[in-house]
Amino acid sequence: MNRAARLESNAPASICARQQSASVVPLFLLSLLVHGFIGLRLLPALPLAGGLALGAWLLASALLVPMGLLARRFIRPPRSDQLATAGLFALGAFSSLFVLTADRDVLLLVAFLAGLHGPSLPEASARWVPLLALGLTAIGLLNTRRTARVKNVDVPIAGLPAALHGFTIAQITDLHVGPTIRGEYIQRIVDRVNQLDADAVAITGDIVDGPVPELGPHVAPLAGLRARHGSFFVTGNHEYYSGAGPWVAEVKRLGIRVLLNEHVVIQREEAALVLAGVPDYSAHRFDPTHQSDPAAALVGAPADAAARILLAHQPRSATAAEAAGFDLQISGHTHGGQFFPWIFFVRFQQPFTAGLHRLGRLWVYVSRGTGYWGPPKRIAAPSEITRLRLVAA
Numbered sequence: 001m002n003r004a005a006r007l008e009s010n011a012p013a014s015i016c017a018r019q020q021s022a023s024v025v026p027l028f029l030l031s032l033l034v035h036g037f038i039g040l041r042l043l044p045a046l047p048l049a050g051g052l053a054l055g056a057w058l059l060a061s062a063l064l065v066p067m068g069l070l071a072r073r074f075i076r077p078p079r080s081d082q083l084a085t086a087g088l089f090a091l092g093a094f095s096s097l098f099v100l101t102a103d104r105d106v107l108l109l110v111a112f113l114a115g116l117h118g119p120s121l122p123e124a125s126a127r128w129v130p131l132l133a134l135g136l137t138a139i140g141l142l143n144t145r146r147t148a149r150v151k152n153v154d155v156p157i158a159g160l161p162a163a164l165h166g167f168t169i170a171q172i173t174d175l176h177v178g179p180t181i182r183g184e185y186i187q188r189i190v191d192r193v194n195q196l197d198a199d200a201v202a203i204t205g206d207i208v209d210g211p212v213p214e215l216g217p218h219v220a221p222l223a224g225l226r227a228r229h230g231s232f233f234v235t236g237n238h239e240y241y242s243g244a245g246p247w248v249a250e251v252k253r254l255g256i257r258v259l260l261n262e263h264v265v266i267q268r269e270e271a272a273l274v275l276a277g278v279p280d281y282s283a284h285r286f287d288p289t290h291q292s293d294p295a296a297a298l299v300g301a302p303a304d305a306a307a308r309i310l311l312a313h314q315p316r317s318a319t320a321a322e323a324a325g326f327d328l329q330i331s332g333h334t335h336g337g338q339f340f341p342w343i344f345f346v347r348f349q350q351p352f353t354a355g356l357h358r359l360g361r362l363w364v365y366v367s368r369g370t371g372y373w374g375p376p377k378r379i380a381a382p383s384e385i386t387r388l389r390l391v392a393a
Contacts, residue, residue, distance in 0.1 A: 027066045035062035035094070038101050045126035054130055064090040077214060084179040085376075092140060092339075092375025096133040099341055104129050140339055140377030144180075147188045148172075148370045148383040150196065153356055155363050156393035157327050161306050163269040164390055169309070170198035170227065171386040173332030174369030176238065178209035180376050183218035189370055189385065194226045196387050200266070201227045203256065204332045204367070205236020205280060205313030212246040223254040229266050231256045234277040236313040236333065238373075240286040259311060261296040274301045276326070277311040292317060294324040307390060315352045315366050322362035329364045330388065336368030336381035343381055354381070 035058045043051045068087010071080040104125045111121055157164075170193045177186060193201060203222070208215050225231045233256045239247050248258050257264065259277025266273040276297035283290035294310055294317060301308070310317070310326045314333045321329045336354040337343025346353045350366075357364045367386050372378055 024066070024070060027070070028063075031062045031066045034098065035059075038097055041101050041105065042126045042129060045122045050127065050130075057130075061090040061094050065094060072210075081179040088180060088375050089137075089141070092377040093133060093137040095339075095375065095377075096136045097130065100129045100133050136340075136379060137377065140375070140379045143378040143382065144372050144376040146383075147185070147192060148385050150192065150387055151384040152387045152389070153365060154389050154391045155328055155356065155365065157307050157363075157390050158361075158393040159306065160390055160392040161271040162392075163271040164273055164306055165392050167268070167273065167307075167390040168196070168198045169200050169202050169330065169388045169390075170196045171202045171204060171330055171332075171365075171367055171388060172370040173202075173204040173313075173367045174206040174236070174335060174373065175371040176206055176209050176369075176373045177215050177218050177371070181218075181371050183221055185371070186218060187221040187224075190221045190224045192385055194224070196385075198227045198387065200229045200275065201225050201231035202275075202311050202330055203231065203233040203251075204311050204330055205234055206238040206332065206369075206373070207233075207236075207251075208242050208247060209238055209373070210242055212243065212250050215242075216250055219250065220254065222251075222256065225256070232264070232275060232277060232311060233258050234311045234313055235260070235279045235283060235290070237280045237282050240280065240283055240290075244283070244287060244290070259297070260290065261293050263297050263301050265302060265305070271306045272302050272304070274298070274305045274308045275311070276301070276309065278317060281312070281314040281317050292320075294321045294326065298324055298326075315350045315364060318351060318359050318362060318364045321364075322360045326362055328388075328390075329362060330367075331364065332367045332369055334366055334368070335373060336366075338369075338372055338381050339375075339377045339379040 039055060039058050043055055046054060064087045068084045071083040071087065075083060107125060108122060172189060172193060175181065175186065207219060233251050235244055252258055260279050263274050263276035266275060278292040278294055278297050279290040281292050283292055308326045310321045310329045312321060312329055312331050315331045318329050334346045334350050334353050337346045352364055352366045354366050354368050365388060368381050368384050370383055370385055372383065
């Protein structure tokens, strides 16, 4: 091959490399900028040893955070997972450090305006910020290593017949199998769910953060879920980031029924319960055939059903679910905010953050999630396996 031909054949690869570099540089610059803000606010007030230690950590974190987020673009597993894990841990620590640094600035401003400032306040507060950030990060990490606990919730349904009183649904959601959540954790979740002896298992989306070839073995324990009437799955937004088609096929292969704008009828003596499911609220942006439609999910359902239950990943499907005539919607997505300060911001994106709520005649239950997303960190928003029990109102 002559020199011109070689240059021509290498052109697409070189263009791709330049595009990747162009998209990576702003992320590193942003990371350096926000970490630099923390350094400017804290380092001058710290003693030499403490300042050197924090400065070294800030520099390492400024590089680790974007490298972790971009790991799969440049490195293959398992090294990419190791780098992603380090980057996500650094991101969790940075989040607390940034928020506490901003809180410290507010405290110093209030103290100054109140005439309470003194030479010791900046130094003392600068020492406490990294210590508190480290403590919160450690607590958050320990909370994610613990197997999700069971939360029992009774849902009163008007006119529920005796045959369906006590019908139980075990909900797991937002497992986010990926670099830091693997098959061992999923197996522990399956074992705990099976101990509940539920009538049905509902998996309300976001089981993965990656492709089937890489994460399929870690999701495989879900095939062991046991319930009298089976296990059911609806897609979350992260399935579409990871390839919804292959994941839907994989979940079906595991023996789990996938509900995409459809329903099943569960018969108990003379009483019928309709269990329906819809794709994620935003699914149509990735696949127009997956337009979420609670009304369509009820087409053909018995008109005299004693209870109508909808599985929908995002709580904001509730308005359409209530209009369609459902009695209960079971959702996830929010993680309950996962950790401070995000626990206060979820409500601006979703109508409900966590727990049981009422919208017209519709009950909406929102789980805080069985896994977590991003940084291995949970504070004031514990993970859960939910045991929902239908009771007569």
